[in-house]
Amino acid sequence: xxxxxxxxxxxxxxxxxxxxxxxxxxxxxxxxxxxxxxxxxxxxxxxxxxxxxxxxxxxxxxxxxxxxxxxxxxxxxxxxxxxxxxxxxxxxxxxxxxxxxxxxxxxxxxxxxxxxxxxxxxxxxxxxxxxxxxxxxxxxxxxxxxxxxxxxxxxxxxxxxxxxxxxxxxxxxxxxxxxxxxxxxxxxxxxxxxxx
Numbered sequence: 001x002x003x004x005x006x007x008x009x010x011x012x013x014x015x016x017x018x019x020x021x022x023x024x025x026x027x028x029x030x031x032x033x034x035x036x037x038x039x040x041x042x043x044x045x046x047x048x049x050x051x052x053x054x055x056x057x058x059x060x061x062x063x064x065x066x067x068x069x070x071x072x073x074x075x076x077x078x079x080x081x082x083x084x085x086x087x088x089x090x091x092x093x094x095x096x097x098x099x100x101x102x103x104x105x106x107x108x109x110x111x112x113x114x115x116x117x118x119x120x121x122x123x124x125x126x127x128x129x130x131x132x133x134x135x136x137x138x139x140x141x142x143x144x145x146x147x148x149x150x151x152x153x154x155x156x157x158x159x160x161x162x163x164x165x166x167x168x169x170x171x172x173x174x175x176x177x178x179x180x181x182x183x184x185x186x187x188x189x190x191x192x193x194x195x196x
């Protein structure tokens with residue numbers, strides 16, 4: 001069993017295709033903690049998070065003959081799989097709540113006052129304008145990162161750039177967007193403070 005610790009992810013995936021169950025044990029030992037943290041952060045429940053991780057590992061094992069890693073690290077794949085499984089669990093949780101007898105949907109109550117709705121719209125507009133004001137390459141990198149959820153490495157490969165260039169673009173984008181948001185956020189804070 002000790003030799004499996006020396007294998008890289010690609011080698012483990014290859015061995016997994018030959019129905020070697022020790023590979024699954026190694027993947028479990030290598031990534032369980034990281035996967036569990038992601039699941040707990042999304043679900044807020046230890047038991048559901050553990051079940052989520054088990055489901056992802058079970059699915060990985062059931063797909064072992066077709067599964068391959070193409071330009072993606074196993075850790076990134078598992079992180080995305082946990083995210084997707086968490087969304088499924090949250091969706092099931094919501095559906096169960098809707099079906100329960102005691103649940104009454106709040107349809108006609110608008111929880112946001114017209115002023116707050118306006119503030120939210122203005123904030124979203126300001127964010128969109130700040131993103132659109134970025135240089136084209138910087139804007140593309142930011143959207144691939146934030147909207148599509150790609151890692152720096154994946155973006156670098158997709159755009160044929162270095163990871164350091166991607167980091168620089170993201171740093172600039174965050175700095176510019178935060179700079180553009182500063183005044184509006186101050187105004188929102190002042191408005192909220194005086195509405196008390």
